[in-house]
Amino acid sequence: MDGTKRSSISPGLRVDIVLKQDQRTGKLTNGIVKDILTNSPNHPHGIKVRLQDGQVGRVKKIYTNNADT
Template identity: 55%
Template sequence: MPVPTTREVIPGAAVHIILKKDQPTGRTVSGTVAEVLTRGNHPRGIKVRLVDGRVGRVQSLSSGGEAPEERIGLDAYVTNSGGRQRGRGNRGRGGQGEGQGPSQGQSQGQGHGDFEYGIVTCPVCGQFEGDEAAVAHHVAGHFD
């Protein structure tokens, strides 16, 4: 079955997309196109951003009889870090210059230094902060 063309995939269209992480399994999700990201036709499908923020390639158009919205699972919010080693070279320094003491570094509050230590905010409520494992556990609580 051929994938839809740029004439068919327009903002507001109901579509079935395959997320990049689901390419090996072929699992598709439904949604409404917010933005078309591919300029022309593509053999594996036109890349789009849905209104809920997910990005993937359009596999087919949705018919009007299907449910417009599906329940979004935890996997839509939690992503694998991809093995990147963040801040490993800056341990002990905290990303501060040598001329700064602890009092100067603390007066900055929460800036880009939090990223080096892996402090993240809950993507669901935006209020809970902690390391990656703590936030993953907290996010799971939103879906229980």
């Protein structure tokens, strides 16, 4: 599942994000969503979130169950 719709993201979900400094390379960072920072219902580049470890980036992939890991 991609991360362009705010309704599909909630705190506690495991996601892959792209950090600001990794936008050129597309390197993904994995973590658990703490806060949703984008207010609009969708965003073409991904919803901006803060992970539990404090990193901020745009969601590229949402893990929906244990089979996705």
